[in-house]
Amino acid sequence: MPLKEIGLMLLALVVIAAVGHLWFHTVEGLLEKIKGLLLRRPPQPWHPLPEEPEEEEKTDRGEGGGD
């Protein structure tokens, strides 16, 4: 088989895979939206990480400030 035909075949396979993925993401996206509309759930409360308690007060104030 000439190289040109092999190249065209590979290109066709790449296009098929790309279109397939595009189709998959379109369908999945639509399904997610429909599910979201039909099964509306109240947003779950979210708790951010609390501030860490301040480290023990440094007794040596001159530490690291020598210059």
Place this chain on the structure above:
Amino acid sequence: MGFFGKLFKGPEIDQAKSDANAKKMRLLFNQVVEDGDSYRLIFGYTEDVSRFNYGFVHGSKTKIGNLIVGWNEDRQTIVAVPTVPDLSGCGEPTYYRRGEILKAYRNKYPTDAFVIYPDKRGYIAINAYDWLEDEKLYVYVSQEAELAAFTDFFMHRFATK
């Protein structure tokens, strides 16, 4: 250790990072669970695998849900708190009390998971490992001893016959 020794040793745990994350897990857990300090903690995760087949294109899509899992041996209770890999926050806790659940067992196939059925309608399958390197997907924490303790608790004091 020589170059090849290091090369074949595999990934090493960053203990400082692991300790910092363990601390964050504790802060988050204690924030949402009453008397949080009475629970021991591990990191676990759930997997939601959906398979698809659109003609030429088929495969699977996996959604990972990170959890801070706490257990209290005296109360025979497991608490699951949803979180994110960077531990920037957490959701509401879900309590699984042994006296209230339908059944619980350790699954070996297709994945090694701790399965709890709170009722007939649904279940939760908690996966847990000593350490998972991928910090984009999982909480980076080394937990060999804690996981062994949780496994012992689950198998001997929580799982239903």
